Amino acid sequence: MVERLHQLIEERGAKVANTQAQDMEEAYQQVADALPRPKDCCICYEHVSLYLFTNCSHLCVCGPCKAQLLEQRNPPPPHHMWGLGQQQPRHVTCPLCRRPHTENQLMRVVYNA
Numbered sequence: 848m849v850e851r852l853h854q855l856i857e858e859r860g861a862k863v864a865n866t867q868a869q870d871m872e873e874a875y876q877q878v879a880d881a882l883p884r885p886k887d888c889c890i891c892y893e894h895v896s897l898y899l900f901t902n903c904s905h906l907c908v909c910g911p912c913k914a915q916l917l918e919q920r921n922p923p924p925p926h927h928m929w930g931l932g933q934q935q936p937r938h939v940t941c942p943l944c945r946r947p948h949t950e951n952q953l954m955r956v957v958y959n960a
Contacts, residue, residue, distance in 0.1 A: 886906060888908055888912050889908065889942055889943060890907075890908060891909065891911070891912055894909035895909060895958070896909055896956075897910055897913075898953045898954065898956070899953070900946070902941075902952055903946045905943045905944065907941070907942060913939075913953065916942070917937050917939050917950060920937070920938055920939050936949040936951055937949065937950040938950070
């Protein structure tokens with residue numbers, strides 16, 4: 848009888864420990880689900896958005912698409928202009944709201960893993 852009582856206590860203790868572990872795991876999962884996740888690039892949908900447009904606060908462009916946007920809007924100067932004067936900041940518009948920005952107004956965002 849005493850052996851059976853000890854066995855029941857051990858089984859019940861194991862069940863309580865497993866239940867608590869499952870509850871903790873579910874709680875951690877809920878917290879992880881609530882945290883903001885990196886968003887996909889709004890242009891290619893292949894890479895994570897890394898650049899924030901500071902005027903409008905849209906985080907929506909990856910590195911390759913940012914470079915492509917800057918090249919489309921700002922073609923390289925003609926060869927006879929190379930090396931003359933100070934280089935002007937390149938311009939780009941936010942792909943979501945079309946608000947104008949300069950290249951200096953794009954901020955690279957770093958995600959912590």
